Amino acid sequence: xxxVPLANLKPALDACRxxxxxxLLQTIDRAWFILGDEVASFEREFADFCHAPHAVGVANGxxxxxxxxxxxxxxxxxxxxxxxxxTAPFTAQAILAAGATPVFADIDxxxxxxxPGSAESRLSPRTAAxxxxxxxxxxxxxxxxxxxxxxxxxxxxxDACQAHGMAYDHRGPAAFSFYPTxxxxxxGDGGALVLGDADHDRLARxxxxxxxxxxxxxxQRALNSRLDEIQACLLRVFLRHLxxxxxxxxxxxxxxxxxxxxxPPEWLRPVAWHPRSTHVRHLxxxxxxxxxxxxxxxxANGIGTGIHYPVxxxxxxxxxxxxxxxxxxxxxxxxxxxxxxxYLPEDDVRSVCRQIWKFYLGSTAGTS
Numbered sequence: 213x214x215x216v217p218l219a220n221l222k223p224a225l226d227a228c229r230x231x232x233x234x235x236l237l238q239t240i241d242r243a244w245f246i247l248g249d250e251v252a253s254f255e256r257e258f259a260d261f262c263h264a265p266h267a268v269g270v271a272n273g274x275x276x277x278x279x280x281x282x283x284x285x286x287x288x289x290x291x292x293x294x295x296x297x298x299t300a301p302f303t304a305q306a307i308l309a310a311g312a313t314p315v316f317a318d319i320d321x322x323x324x325x326x327x328p329g330s331a332e333s334r335l336s337p338r339t340a341a342x343x344x345x346x347x348x349x350x351x352x353x354x355x356x357x358x359x360x361x362x363x364x365x366x367x368x369x370x371d372a373c374q375a376h377g378m379a380y381d382h383r384g385p386a387a388f389s390f391y392p393t394x395x396x397x398x399x400g401d402g403g404a405l406v407l408g409d410a411d412h413d414r415l416a417r418x419x420x421x422x423x424x425x426x427x428x429x430x431x432q433r434a435l436n437s438r439l440d441e442i443q444a445c446l447l448r449v450f451l452r453h454l455x456x457x458x459x460x461x462x463x464x465x466x467x468x469x470x471x472x473x474x475x476p477p478e479w480l481r482p483v484a485w486h487p488r489s490t491h492v493r494h495l496x497x498x499x500x501x502x503x504x505x506x507x508x509x510x511x512a513n514g515i516g517t518g519i520h521y522p523v524x525x526x527x528x529x530x531x532x533x534x535x536x537x538x539x540x541x542x543x544x545x546x547x548x549x550x551x552x553x554x555y556l557p558e559d560d561v562r563s564v565c566r567q568i569w570k571f572y573l574g575s576t577a578g579t580s
Contacts, residue, residue: 215514223555269439273389
């Protein structure tokens with residue numbers, strides 16, 4: 213294991229161990245594990261956290277996106293859904309699972325978020341939805357994307373699986389993932405769909421549970437996608453700590469910004485933060501030259517890294533490849549994620565930055 217791993221869940225778990233262990237024991241003692249009081253309570257609390265009327269707990273973020281598409285009857289191959297070429301493949305897998313066709317737009321060259329101009333160029337009479345991905349915890353240009361959706365009659369759906377705590381536009385549903393390394397992570401898989409419409413809330417609850425009417429009779433095509441009681445009880449505890457954990461991420465990201473600021477931008481530059489955006493700092497991502505060599509150097513010095521993501525979606529064999537996305541192609545050859553997690557010591561951040569300086573310039577000049 214790296215001395216400074218890319219992610220480390222244990223410090224946050226240790227910080228609230230007594231709380232989550234107590235909640236877990238109480239849940240087990242109740243011996244009700246599917247769609248009970250813990251899920252209902254978490255749904256209310258997460259909806260309040262998101263300043264939204266409704267939240268529906270589901271099995272994972274992918275199925276939250278799929279259900280969001282199904283709510284608007286986007287279920288046919290002739291219906292196209294525009295999304296970013298730079299995201300996890302699960303965004304596009306959700307579109308396929310719903311029955312629609314993903315169409316990939318390019319990204320902004322600085323923020324790496326979905327570029328509204330590229331999205332506009334992908335619009336067609338078949339466009340049924342647009343899914344902006346709030347990548348790395350930063351909110352897209354929602355106003356511009358929402359205007360595109362409104363102009364064409366397309367549905368706006370937020371992929372907020374990396375953006376817990378973001379300030380987002382409630383004109384469309386938002387899908388969240390609670391994968392363990394997320395800002396709000398479970399101890400397993402989990403997800404939620406945050407909604408502003410009461411009818412969609414009712415239908416989403418039906419779709420996640422097999423669309424069952426009394427007597428175990430399914431009324432329509434649906435899923436088996438339920439957040440379980442144990443994960444919900446844990447998430448309720450972790451949600452209380454999320455504002456502090458997010459503040460820690462933001463403080464550590466600012467320290468990275470400071471410590472790396474003197475490096476020549478042609479060698480390294482952090483992914484830009486749009487000044488009008490909120491950013492909950494799910495990942496700290498830089499763009500670098502000589503990436504593979506830098507990874508090896510950091511690894512040799514006990515520092516873990518990651519690439520989110522090495523292959524853009526329009527280059528992956530599971531998905532249609534009908535559009536070019538040259539900016540995403542370039543970014544995927546340069547991006548590198550550095551260690552970032554709550555309770556990461558500041559000295560470790562400085563150590564990571566010293567090694568980066570040493571790799572590029574042969575010295576640690578410029579670091580505190």
